[in-house]
Amino acid sequence: MRKLLPYILAFISFSVHAQSIDRYFERIRNNDAELVAFLSQMPKGGDLHNHYSGSVYAETYISYVVAQDYFINKNTLEVVKAPPKTGYEDWARFSDLAKIKKLDTYKQLLMQKWSVKDYNGVSYPSDKQFFETFAAFGIANETQGRLDTGILELKNRAKAEHISYIETMFIGIRSKIPDLNDHIILNQLEHDQSIHDEANTTVLLNELYKYFIDNKASAYAAEHNEQIAQMHSRLHIDDESFTMRYMNYVSRAGDPVTIFKNMVLSFESADKSSLVVGVNIVAPEDGEVSMRDYWLHMQMFRYLHSKYPDVKYSMHAGELTLGLVKPEELTWHINEAVRVAGASRIGHGVDMAYERKPYELLQYMADNKVAIEINLYSNEFILKVKGDDHPFKLYKDFKVPIVISSDDAGILRSNMIHQFELLARRYKYVSYQDIKHYVYNSIDYSFIKEDAVKKKLKAQLDTDFRKFEKEVEVVYGE
Ligand SMILES: [Zn+2]
Numbered sequence: 001m002r003k004l005l006p007y008i009l010a011f012i013s014f015s016v017h018a019q020s021i022d023r024y025f026e027r028i029r030n031n032d033a034e035l036v037a038f039l040s041q042m043p044k045g046g047d048l049h050n051h052y053s054g055s056v057y058a059e060t061y062i063s064y065v066v067a068q069d070y071f072i073n074k075n076t077l078e079v080v081k082a083p084p085k086t087g088y089e090d091w092a093r094f095s096d097l098a099k100i101k102k103l104d105t106y107k108q109l110l111m112q113k114w115s116v117k118d119y120n121g122v123s124y125p126s127d128k129q130f131f132e133t134f135a136a137f138g139i140a141n142e143t144q145g146r147l148d149t150g151i152l153e154l155k156n157r158a159k160a161e162h163i164s165y166i167e168t169m170f171i172g173i174r175s176k177i178p179d180l181n182d183h184i185i186l187n188q189l190e191h192d193q194s195i196h197d198e199a200n201t202t203v204l205l206n207e208l209y210k211y212f213i214d215n216k217a218s219a220y221a222a223e224h225n226e227q228i229a230q231m232h233s234r235l236h237i238d239d240e241s242f243t244m245r246y247m248n249y250v251s252r253a254g255d256p257v258t259i260f261k262n263m264v265l266s267f268e269s270a271d272k273s274s275l276v277v278g279v280n281i282v283a284p285e286d287g288e289v290s291m292r293d294y295w296l297h298m299q300m301f302r303y304l305h306s307k308y309p310d311v312k313y314s315m316h317a318g319e320l321t322l323g324l325v326k327p328e329e330l331t332w333h334i335n336e337a338v339r340v341a342g343a344s345r346i347g348h349g350v351d352m353a354y355e356r357k358p359y360e361l362l363q364y365m366a367d368n369k370v371a372i373e374i375n376l377y378s379n380e381f382i383l384k385v386k387g388d389d390h391p392f393k394l395y396k397d398f399k400v401p402i403v404i405s406s407d408d409a410g411i412l413r414s415n416m417i418h419q420f421e422l423l424a425r426r427y428k429y430v431s432y433q434d435i436k437h438y439v440y441n442s443i444d445y446s447f448i449k450e451d452a453v454k455k456k457l458k459a460q461l462d463t464d465f466r467k468f469e470k471e472v473e474v475v476y477g478e
Helices: 005-028 032-041 058-067 094-099 103-114 126-141 144-160 183-194 198-214 217-234 256-272 288-292 294-307 327-331 333-339 350-354 358-367 376-383 392-397 416-426 432-444 451-476
Strands: 045-051 071-073 091-093 163-169 243-251 276-282 312-317 345-348 371-374 402-404
Touching (some): 005 032, 005 451, 032 451, 045 371, 045 402, 045 451, 058 103, 058 144, 071 094, 091 094, 103 126, 126 144, 144 163, 144 243, 163 451, 183 198, 183 256, 183 294, 198 217, 198 256, 198 294, 217 243, 217 256, 243 256, 256 276, 256 294, 288 294, 294 312, 294 333, 327 333, 327 350, 333 345, 333 350, 333 358, 350 358, 350 392, 358 392, 371 392, 392 402, 402 416, 402 432, 416 432
Parallel strands (some): 163 243, 243 276, 312 345, 345 371
Antiparallel strands (some): 071 091
């Protein structure tokens, strides 16, 4: 008994402690300011659904193009290094705008174009407003120097928000693999897709795979990994309280051969680096090509899984809702991503309630520990899905592992505190202990490859939560 006493006392003290913070959380959850003050200090673990370029704030991009004194089109707000030969009168250098005291006006206009700032919800489709920003600010993201600044911005903001880990979808892989220009293969792929012929598709993917590997896909992937490794160490990204890892991503808009080439490069890279921990597929899921080729993209993941069984991938799937696409298209994307493509995590999963046999699918995800990345504000802004329209409760009831993430905090002018605030405010059945559980999930379901790093991050969460809960108790203890 004497031996057990310290444990019993520790348990009692823990229980009292836990109850007190649980009660406090319930007391403040309906007051936004009190809730934000609480959540801003709470340890948040990792952000597993984070797009690098969409997470940098527009102010950063704008100050860069202004400092470079690029040209802006006064009508379309397009920014370029050098204007076209014709229509020169539409363009102005930022320095010329400053001389006539118009620079601030154009900076504000750019903010509205490169993010959702001041968006009124009706003058333009919200999904277009969101997705079109990427191409618009692309000019501000072109050099390694820019990537350095952006990555440091993400890290510093994360640390300020008590986020200890980010798994960011970083940059695409460049290669000089010659275009195949093989219309026969393209036509065959499209034909096999139209009749869902798995066997023939596999034969074609095999041929393509061989072509890309023969044309130095591994060398291009190695170059990419080297670039990331150099940046990661040059900027001292990992430190005692923060860790970052990178995901390759492939755009789902494009011809299938190019998409498959980018997938092969991405898998090659993620297979060979401890810093590049996975692969994702991005771009609007409701786009014409994304919808038409969705089945084929899932076959590509299935195929590459057989080549690279250790490479993890998460997939934007079910970022759809009624009205956005035909109803029958809402029934199969998550199903396919989970059961055919073998995704380890699903991003968004908003159409879950409409999926074919949703209970079986949810049970499958729970049984196979396929985590769901919940992006509440992104779903509200882009899809107009919030509150009980969101399938959050289905995921929770079926015990699908949940992680809370930000998606594109820069464009959405949001942050991780905001995601947790929406969670706590909208879903009153989510307790403080649930939230804490989701925070731990964000490390457990991360794709970090090194066990020691995962262990360190979890130990850090233990320490940080103890400190946080003590602080709350000191201020508001009962
Ligand atoms: Zn996303």
